Amino acid sequence: MNKLFPLFLLIISFADFDVKQNQFIARQGQVSFFSYTSVENIEAKNNQVLSLLDIDKKEIAISMLMRAFVFKKDLMYEHFNESYIESDLYPKANFIGKIIAFDTSTKETQTRIVRGKLTIHGITKETDIKTAIKKTDENYNVSGNFDISIKDFQIKVPPILSSNIAKTISIKFTFQYQPYEE
Amino acid sequence: MKNKKIYQLLTIAFMVFNSSVNAQGLLDKLNKEFPKKPVYEIATFKTTRIGLGHSIETRKKGALEILLYNRYWNIPNFEGQRFLADVVSTRYGLDYSFSDNFTSGLGYTNHDKITDGFVKYKLLKQRTNSRKGFVSIALLQTFSHRNFETTGGSIYEPLATSSNSYAFTSQVLVARKINSELSLQLTPTFIHRKANPLNDDANNQFALGFGGRHKISNHAAIVSEYFYVVNTITSVETYNAFMVGVNWELSHLLLQFQVTNARNFVEDTFITQTKNNFNAKDGNFHFGFNATFVLHTKKKKLK
Numbered sequence: 001m002n003k004l005f006p007l008f009l010l011i012i013s014f015a016d017f018d019v020k021q022n023q024f025i026a027r028q029g030q031v032s033f034f035s036y037t038s039v040e041n042i043e044a045k046n047n048q049v050l051s052l053l054d055i056d057k058k059e060i061a062i063s064m065l066m067r068a069f070v071f072k073k074d075l076m077y078e079h080f081n082e083s084y085i086e087s088d089l090y091p092k093a094n095f096i097g098k099i100i101a102f103d104t105s106t107k108e109t110q111t112r113i114v115r116g117k118l119t120i121h122g123i124t125k126e127t128d129i130k131t132a133i134k135k136t137d138e139n140y141n142v143s144g145n146f147d148i149s150i151k152d153f154q155i156k157v158p159p160i161l162s163s164n165i166a167k168t169i170s171i172k173f174t175f176q177y178q179p180y181e182e
Numbered sequence: 183m184k185n186k187k188i189y190q191l192l193t194i195a196f197m198v199f200n201s202s203v204n205a206q207g208l209l210d211k212l213n214k215e216f217p218k219k220p221v222y223e224i225a226t227f228k229t230t231r232i233g234l235g236h237s238i239e240t241r242k243k244g245a246l247e248i249l250l251y252n253r254y255w256n257i258p259n260f261e262g263q264r265f266l267a268d269v270v271s272t273r274y275g276l277d278y279s280f281s282d283n284f285t286s287g288l289g290y291t292n293h294d295k296i297t298d299g300f301v302k303y304k305l306l307k308q309r310t311n312s313r314k315g316f317v318s319i320a321l322l323q324t325f326s327h328r329n330f331e332t333t334g335g336s337i338y339e340p341l342a343t344s345s346n347s348y349a350f351t352s353q354v355l356v357a358r359k360i361n362s363e364l365s366l367q368l369t370p371t372f373i374h375r376k377a378n379p380l381n382d383d384a385n386n387q388f389a390l391g392f393g394g395r396h397k398i399s400n401h402a403a404i405v406s407e408y409f410y411v412v413n414t415i416t417s418v419e420t421y422n423a424f425m426v427g428v429n430w431e432l433s434h435l436l437l438q439f440q441v442t443n444a445r446n447f448v449e450d451t452f453i454t455q456t457k458n459n460f461n462a463k464d465g466n467f468h469f470g471f472n473a474t475f476v477l478h479t480k481k482k483k484l485k
Binding site: 025027032040043044045047048050051052054059060061062063065067070071072073074075077078079081082083084086088089094096156158160161164182 | 207208209211212213215216217221224225228241242245310362400401431432433434476478481482483484485
């Protein structure tokens, strides 16, 4: 009996891991950003953002291709990728963070701080993002917005164009998570 | 007793292993989830002209380009007192993109009085990190009409406007973006001109264009172009056209500064009829300044 006990434990830990759904994925997450200046408003949207939510570890990971951003004007798309974000060198932007005081049991919308590392343009910064999290049956909805400073991510704007591009860019995001099957 | 310990050890080892598998980065997991879609190279040249000739670039649907191309040069031993340069030649142009791959344009040059037009179709797009789509290929067909006065053979014939002044240029533009800094282009060219009764020049000419772009900053690039003519015209001495310059972009405005020996703007003239070599002498040194303004007549809707 004594010999079998650890084996039991092992099986239970295995079974537990298998049955309980603890990871959720969003394949069509939406991230948009805005740059408002008196000269020009720039707006772009990415509808193919990937995100994983681990409710056990209260972790959230986001990854997106910079080339998937859609702009109103095509020249903006070219300049964004070629001259500012340099997407051939840094094709992706990532975020990985922990949801602080995340309550997995409540069905109400909870506003929580997600603390983690945001990587854009090859530069990683510690960032706190305020998010609204809502659980619906099997799914999770996560949304929010925050601002970043383009200086923090070493995105250089030539002085002659500095009035066209805002110093702070506001970012909006919405993710709808479904159970993740590997 | 021994067995028990082994069991316990194994259990602990397994749990550690289990949790380490679980802790495998969420980001790594995510990276495997990206759908495999072809990614096409953008901004091989950025401007639709490298400098003198066309590049493989076409604008996206609905883009209207307003072009103002200027070339300045001096007349040797000129007695006049003109401001800055003795002669200024300007080409006024309009290009419109009917689709992402098809562009058409019209232009008029005031100095040599040439009206020109072109259609351009992008056949193949270079792909990033893929064996398919090694190069970008575009096809270009231009036509030009030259409104010049032929001095008739004898004094009894008055000055007449020639009607045999059409020329057609066909080009296959092949370009590859080698890396984010360097792009190269090869341009096999065929030029057909209506027979001119005044000289014995060939009606069909072949040429090969070489072009390159090297990025020097996020907004500026050094560009160069050279056209080698296989069968040159015999009535006058001609030289191969050469250009070196800087392309600079400012939001919707694209500026090109260049030094060249080419005087004309239209393919069939500058490729085959450049009558001066590239040097700094008066009459041979040409400074070019091209301004292109891009207007988006159709804006994408962000869903």
